[in-house]
Amino acid sequence: MTALLFTCAMLTAIAGCACLALSQERHWKAVSGTAPHARRTLRVAGWAQLGLSLASCILCDGASFAALLWPLLVMLAALVMAAVLTWRPRLLHPLARLLSPKAG
Known part of the structure; x- marks a missing residue:
């Protein structure tokens, strides 16, 4: 369970x-070649996923170790x-196409 x-x-x-x-x-232009259509949606999705990452760290190792683990994971992801x-x-x-079907 911890590994998952x-x-x-x-x-x-x-x-x-991402x-x-x-x-x-x-x-966005480097990835898809077009202008982004849903910038706010991408930002909200990004912050929501980082929040889910924090919640997973807390469930995995408790709040005290998650306070150390999560910033390291975010730095590695960045x-x-x-x-x-x-x-x-x-x-x-593929992620750009999933998030915006208008992406070339």
Whole structure:
């Protein structure tokens, strides 16, 4: 159960950082080639996923260790997104199409 919650926390942190990055016009254009249609929705989805990541960390290890674990997971997720957006932005194209069917 702990491994499942930790995996959920990591994946939701990565997805949250991806949504927050795609809410910026520059990153959305790099991924899909068009202007973003739902920037506010992407931001809300990103913050909601980061909140779910925090909740998973708390359920996994308790509040005291989650206070240490969650910021580390968010930093790792941000590093992953920075690397993906730098070297392979088209890897996020399926996510962009899922979030906005108008994405090319």
